[in-house]
Amino acid sequence: DQQVKQNSPSLSVQEGRISILNCDYTNSMFDYFLWYKKYPAEGPTFLISISSIKDKNEDGRFTVFLNKSAKHLSLHIVPSQPGDSAVYFCAASGTGGTSYGKLTFGQGTILTVHP
Amino acid sequence: KAGVTQTPRYLIKTRGQQVTLSCSPISGHRSVSWYQQTPGQGLQFLFEYFSETQRNKGNFPGRFSGRQFSNSRSEMNVSTLELGDSALYLCATSDYRNTGELFFGEGSRLTVL
Numbered sequence: 001d002q003q004v005k006q007n008s009p010s011l012s013v014q015e016g017r018i019s020i021l022n023c024d025y026t027n028s029m030f031d032y033f034l035w036y037k038k039y040p041a042e043g044p045t046f047l048i049s050i051s052s053i054k055d056k057n058e059d060g061r062f063t064v065f066l067n068k069s070a071k072h073l074s075l076h077i078v079p080s081q082p083g084d085s086a087v088y089f090c091a092a093s094g095t096g097g098t099s100y101g102k103l104t105f106g107q108g109t110i111l112t113v114h115p
Numbered sequence: 116k117a118g119v120t121q122t123p124r125y126l127i128k129t130r131g132q133q134v135t136l137s138c139s140p141i142s143g144h145r146s147v148s149w150y151q152q153t154p155g156q157g158l159q160f161l162f163e164y165f166s167e168t169q170r171n172k173g174n175f176p177g178r179f180s181g182r183q184f185s186n187s188r189s190e191m192n193v194s195t196l197e198l199g200d201s202a203l204y205l206c207a208t209s210d211y212r213n214t215g216e217l218f219f220g221e222g223s224r225l226t227v228l
Contacts, residue, residue: 049216
């Protein structure tokens with residue numbers, strides 16, 4: 001039972017354009033959502049997060065949107081740069097402060113940004 | 116600040132053997148979590164330790180175990196290795212002040228032959 005799903009295995013965009021990565025979840029107990037970026041041969045790196053009490057969080061070129069009623073979140077990267085090419089993982093945690101070390105990850109989306 | 120250090124980075128074992136992986140967290144981080152990454156299953160949560168106590172456990176068989184020491188360093192052990200245990204094992208640490216933000220090590224790549 002995959003509780004966090006990233007339905008697009010890959011995404012290809014042109015440099016300077018917007019990249020939109022999507023993520024759906026099924027568990028209503030999730031109350032914190034994160035995006036991680038992973039380069040080959042490295043561990044995932046935290047990008048941005050959002051609490052379920054918000055519907056948007058912005059950090060520089062990265063914005064995460066949360067639609068709780070649809071159980072959907074998305075990561076927008078504007079403008080996209082070739083260095084953004086990596087695997088992006090959506091993750092979720094729940095039940096408050098006792099489980100932040102336990103994240104449920106999506107399968108990942110490979111983003112390729114072409115110069 | 117030094118990052119999360121995992122050792123060994125690569126190892127090859129044969130079926131039936133056991134393996135121990137080590138994780139040294141970022142200084143001040145008391146929470147250590149372990150994840151298994153495989154091409155088919157993605158990143159799967161194994162267990163989390165905080166102050167030497169296991170707080171959460173994922174859906175893995177009892178062959179997978181872990182522990183945390185008083186200096187927050189953690190080890191995980193896999194006994195009676197199976198071919199399907201071949202994976203990248205990632206350690207992630209947290210100080211619980213940056214809610215949900217985990218800092219990952221580069222992983223230990225285990226190959227079981």
